[in-house]
Amino acid sequence: MYFSIEPKTSKEDLFNFDEPYAALKKCIGLNEERLVVVFGLRRTGKTSLMKVVYNELDMPKIYIDAREIFPLTPLSTNQYLVSIFIEFARKYDIIKAILEHVSAVEFVLRAEGKEREAILSSILKNINAEMQKRKTHLVIFIDEAQLLKPTGADRLLAYIYDNLKHIQIVVAGSEIGILEEFAGQNKNASLFGRAKKQITLNRLRPEQSFLFLKKGFAQAKKQISEKELMAAITEIDGIVGWLSMYGWHYLKIGSKKALETIVKDGSKIIADELEAFLSYRGEARRRYLIMLRTLSIREMRWNELKRTLELEEKKKINDSHISNYIEALVNYGFIEKEGINYKLADPLLKRGLDFVKI
CATH class of the missing domain: 1.10.8.60 (Helicase, Ruva Protein; domain 3)
Known part of the structure; x- marks a missing residue:
């Protein structure tokens, strides 16, 4: 059925997904497609696409929803990942190959820094070796992957990419710009320079x-x-x-x-x-809301947004500040650029602004 309030899990329930579905299926298990990134605005079907392909996959696989990890700290993320990979090893009957690390899993609760990372990377090495013996791949799906950026998990993915040829990563996320940074768009990112397959989901015409x-x-x-x-x-x-x-x-x-x-x-x-986004923006909160409310009236160019904000505040505002505000709103999926104009990414945001106070 097309109409549901939860992500789809079967291909027959997907609409207009033939191209991205085929693209993702084609990538699975290919050595040359070590990292696959699924882009798209909120509620355009990224999770549904991932879940459908994951459910159909007849090979070793792991599905991670980054929202399950709480609190999102390096330690809690490491603990979560260790438990996930140990569970995988048991399920695929390769626990014996990494049995020496089981006691280390208890230690990981107290270990810090490099010791902690060494335990996880060692487990992954053993899993990779076992996948190689079996002439297959482990495919790790990570939904809302951008949430892991503060935890340093991108360094782990870079390590997997560079060293573990029988582990493939598929990531998706709704905060497009943040996901791009996480997946290596930023030159300072751990995954910078790595080849990746990009699959983009668009809104329906x-x-x-x-x-x-x-x-x-x-x-x-x-x-x-x-x-x-x-x-x-x-x-x-x-x-x-x-x-x-x-x-x-x-x-x-x-x-x-x-x-x-x-x-x-x-x-x-x-x-x-939006409130979650604004909650740590401090004095800039008002400026973000002015820009969003302006865009709720009509699409605007960069210089028009700058002029509107300056008229509202009755003072000049540095160009770099304007660029930073716009970039943040794009990165978090609240606005998008179409041609030379910026516009609200979701029509319901216009009404949503009524619930958010300056």
């Missing part, structure tokens, strides 16, 4: 959104007018996650209430995401 909703309601044997479909598309655009939730709510509570619910709930979700 209006005609695709219409077809998605039409087919989704047909699956549920529900008749719906074109007027209702177009009203939903106008309000929530081509974000497949919102469209899917709209269809799900429609089947539960009916047309008008469904659109009202998805707009209200979706706006609050985005407001919470």
Whole structure:
């Protein structure tokens, strides 16, 4: 079914994913595709794509959702990864090969720095050697990978990339710019300079959104007018996650209430995401909100955003500050650049701004 409120796990439930699905499937197990990065705005189906391919994969595999790791510190991340790889070794009956490290797993709770990293890398070496013997690969899927950036996990991935040829990494994340930095776009990143396969998920075009909703309601044997479909598309655009939730709510509570619910709930979700972003921006918080509220009225060029902010504050603002604000909003997926203009990445952000105070 197209309409659900959780990520898809079966290919038949994916819509318009043939190209990215085929691209990701083709990469799996190839030595020349050591690192695969799935890009896309929030709620464009990255997790669904990853889960579908993961479920279909008939080879050694691990799925990691970085949101499971709490608190997100180097120590807790290391502990989590050690437990994941030990569990994998047991499942694939290779625990004997790394049995000497099991007692070290207990030690890792207290170990610090290089000792801790040495334990994890040693376990991975043994797993890699076993994969080589079996003439196969371990494929590690990491969702919301950008969250791991502060923990130094990118150094571990760089080590795997450079030394463990039978372990492949597939990462995805919703904060596009941060994920790019994590995956080596920044010259100071651990993964900088490594070749990577990039797969990008885009929002649906209006005609695709219409077809998605039409087919989704047909699956549920529900008749719906074109007027209702177009009203939903106008309000929530081509974000497949919102469209899917709209269809799900429609089947539960009916047309008008469904659109009202998805707009209200979706706006609050985005407001919470924005509030989390702004919570550590200090005095710049007000400037970010001015820029976002300006873009909620119309698309703007860089110099127009600068002029608007200066008029609002009645003073000159350094160009580098403007660039930093815009870059951060793009990196975290709140705005996007289309041609020479910047615009809100999600139409529901316009309403979400009503819930966020300057």
